[in-house]
Amino acid sequence: MAAVFSASRVLGKKILPSKPLLTFCPAIRKLHFYINGKRGDAKVTDAMSMHYPVVDHEFDAVVVGAGGAGLRAAFGLSEAGFNTACVTKLFPTRSHTVAAQGGINAALGNMEEDDWRWHFYDTVKGSDWLGDQDAIHYMTEQAPAAVVELENFGMPFSRTEDGKIYQRAFGGQSLKFGKGGQAHRCCCVADRTGHSLLHTLYGRSLRYDTNYFVEYFALDLLMEGGECQGIIALCMEDGSIHRFRAKNTVIATGGYGRAYFSCTSAHTSTGDGNAMVARGGLPCQDLEFVQFHPTGIYGAGCLITEGCRGEGGILINSEGERFMERYAPNAKDLASRDVVSRSMTIEIREGRGVGPEKDHVYLQLHHLPPQQLATRLPGISETAMIFAGVDVTKEPIPVLPTVHYNMGGIPTNYKGQVITYKDGEDKVVPGLYACGEAGCASVHGANRLGANSLLDLVVFGRACALTIAENNTPGEKIAPLKANAGEESVANLDKMRFANGNTRTSEIRLNMQKTMQSHAAVFRTGEVLKEGCVKMDALYQTLDDIRTFDRGIVWNTDLVETLELQNLMLNAMQTINAAEARKESRGAHAREDFKASQLIGERVDEYDYSKPMQGQDKKPFNKHWRKHTLSYIDPKTGKVTLEYRPVIDDSLNAEDCAAIPPAIRSY
């Protein structure tokens, strides 16, 4: 019965009375008339409504985003009795989490003896000591319980013969603090772990009467006196504006891969949450750390699995040379991801790239027997034909290191509360939480390990729900919103809807993506980054001259993509400026001008950990780089300001789990 009720809620969407309580009249809009009749003939009768009907809702909590983290938070809150709204621009099972085919790491110990403290060590090391050890402690300790909980919810994990959850090996996971060989701790549901997670959590949350607002585009946070009071969103179905008043807002909007020309992310990864937070005057953390996967199809960006190279595929340059032999004589094409990415980039920079613009390399598979290709790598042949027009039995596939994940995001503590850093202390922003790829707790630090992301989603989605439940009671009375709260967002929406400048949305977007791809990619150097910052700044100003063509308000994809572009620009500006400022190599941020050798980066820590610490003076905070970047941006001018906050080096409980002191990262 509850399921039927929930079904009608999901389909009915608008739950509260939809009598518009007020309307917004934006300031007088200048109409552009072109007397020569060339373009943008704005006919006055062309249904340009100056009024936007607004619907107000009140909830105990509102979650923005319905991917793995958002669904887990919404479910946790509903289960705890809170009246929860989940606002999402996509149907929940269509969130980007569905693309995840890997698995979830957890030290269950089903394949061999395991201990979550070893997982803790692997994650701290993987983050290149930029991860906050209290958050990593929380995540790795909770991991087994989180996986068992999902199993109880009905998630059909792959099993061993004796019925235990099957676990497989994954990169960067070891036993006995790196000394006991490869660990097997990745739990999966065949190759559809992401889909299964979404399906399970969505189904469960409906049982607890979570209110879903599907295909609503969240515009902004409603901030009042430094406190978050809810969000304002656009309903795509009828063009109405909705304000969600809630004492607790959880942001789970995912990453912003689409700021780059080549990324493995869906077109929905536009960093909406990061931008909402930035417009609210709050900082984003560590945005310069962007993870690159070596083989994404050139242009399309679809991931070509590492398995290709495992089956004998090789990377070649314009001279037909297998260049990995030079960079990694032993491992060759199967060296670790960042080594391969950097090698490919060096080849391109030195002029040995392929294609008309010499800007990518080839992945050759046609030397392998067609039989092997068909049986072992069937998906690759299809993907290459569909997206590159290439027959893998005859031609090589064009590939490029491709943006895959954003380690940075909205800074939170280990409980999921959003923080700022003032007067040397972390200060919680009341009413605001973040989790998933959008959040930065920070468990991934400078580099993420595979299969840790799905774990991040469920653990911190749950953490947000728990923290809210601990500090609030359902049905608490809250002060109403100011009458004009969210006015600026609607004015911006209106402005974008009728924008009639000279540069199309798609042009600005392509320019931004190409700039980021050439100036803030795998290998970064000071001058190239500086040049990129200048170019991006100029591009940011062109946003004022943008041009859209769809003037409607119902299902206006052009408008949504323009708003997404605004969000991407805010993320991209902060990323490139933070990368330019960080003068060291750490994890995924590799600076060619700060490296110990061609492939190994040089970290600038408070001590030089490659030498004994005795006799060394500790560098002061402003002279080393083992710290988090906090970036603020002024949306009007695009100016980025940077501050820094220290890494948390203590675990939650030193007796339970000893913190790992920094060391040189070698595998």
Place this chain on the structure above:
Amino acid sequence: MLSFTVSRTLFCAARRTSLRPTVAALAATRGYRGNAQEPNLIEVPLPPWQEKKGESLDIKRKRLLYESRKRGMLENCILLSLFAKRYLESMNETQLRQYDRLINEPSNDWDIYYWATEAKPTPEVFQGEVMDMLKEFTKNRDKEQRLDAPNLEYLDKSCH
């Protein structure tokens, strides 16, 4: 929402789960909560997909455009937005309704990709004219480069 085969698989999986003794004592540290201890832990099927009634064809086309461009993974984003660019404006009502069902009813986006590339057989309920169009389109017989989802300007009437 789920096709019959998928929901049947889930039901079997759920039956297997419920026969297994539920793990009772979960980690007690830090007030661990969230183990929904209910008597019946069978997975709830998602509410069935329902066609939108009373939607004009124009609005349907606009909605399907948005829903073609915003998918769960990149492969579908590119494939479906290119497909929509080629065919959406000229589809008749029957085709639009078939397309609506095809892209909105399946719960796993990967399934649509596997059916379009014929890596897996298309379930009967989704077979039809539009599915055939999609399969043919996916084959890319003209070997055109499909580097990215197209930008929207092909819809801009003012520049034609």
